[in-house]
Amino acid sequence: MTLSTLELARSAPMIPVIVIEDPDHAVPLATALVAGGITTLEITLRSDAALEAIRRIKAGVEGAIVGAGTLKTPRDVDDCLEAGCAFGVSPGAPAALIERVIDAGMPFLPGCATPTEAMDLADSGFEVVKFFPASAAGGAPMLKALSSPLPHIKFCPTGGVSLKNAKEYLDLPNVVTVGGSWVAPKSMMVEGDWAGIEKLARETALALCNR
Numbered sequence: 001m002t003l004s005t006l007e008l009a010r011s012a013p014m015i016p017v018i019v020i021e022d023p024d025h026a027v028p029l030a031t032a033l034v035a036g037g038i039t040t041l042e043i044t045l046r047s048d049a050a051l052e053a054i055r056r057i058k059a060g061v062e063g064a065i066v067g068a069g070t071l072k073t074p075r076d077v078d079d080c081l082e083a084g085c086a087f088g089v090s091p092g093a094p095a096a097l098i099e100r101v102i103d104a105g106m107p108f109l110p111g112c113a114t115p116t117e118a119m120d121l122a123d124s125g126f127e128v129v130k131f132f133p134a135s136a137a138g139g140a141p142m143l144k145a146l147s148s149p150l151p152h153i154k155f156c157p158t159g160g161v162s163l164k165n166a167k168e169y170l171d172l173p174n175v176v177t178v179g180g181s182w183v184a185p186k187s188m189m190v191e192g193d194w195a196g197i198e199k200l201a202r203e204t205a206l207a208l209c210n211r
């Protein structure tokens with residue numbers, strides 16, 4: 001079954017933004033996150049290992065909904081669909097990328113940082129958009145200001161979001177979920193501290209699930 005972007009976003013307390021450098025980290029990392037209650041995972045295409053990591057998680061981790069982040073080109077869309085991604089995310093919304101995403105019917109979170117960008121994406125049919133870089137582009141006050149004139153546009157703020165400030169965003173009527181890298185820190189992955197990552201995921205899921 002293919003879930004829409006809005007369904008995917010609504011079902012996730014948060015979406016971890018993950019950079020996997022070593023494909024051998026993919027399965028233990030995803031297993032730890034899913035065990036802790038974080039099941040919708042964004043593996044960014046910022047490393048050479050990303051597509052292999054996505055394939056391994058898809059094949060080996062029950063309960064994970066695996067998507068890709070940092071999509072920049074139409075080719076990225078094709079690569080991600082071939083690897084079996086359930087959704088894609090981008091920091092922006094260049095025209096060629098958006099055209100390919102719409103053509104392919106891929107559930108997608110395009111990035112925006114201004115009212116006009118958000119309105120253009122909503123006009124193109126995107127039900128929920130990524131607000132990036134959230135803290136640098138105005139944070140929760142910016143999204144609160146947008147909610148009155150543009151209540152139909154839903155956001156996933158990402159960039160500078162942490163367990164400390166996630167609720168401030170999630171309490172807004174136009175925020176469906178948040179993205180952030182805090183549950184999969186590089187240092188813990190390098191050490192193979194999967195139990196620590198599971199604990200972080202559990203703390204996060206428990207803190208954000210009653211929103």
Ligand SMILES: O=C(O)C(=O)C[C@H](O)[C@H](O)COP(=O)(O)O
Binds near residue numbers: 071089
């Ligand atoms: O890779 C992408 O596609 C991005 O858009 C960037 C990420 O969303 C941020 O790097 C996450 O930011 P932090 O949670 O502050 O670490």
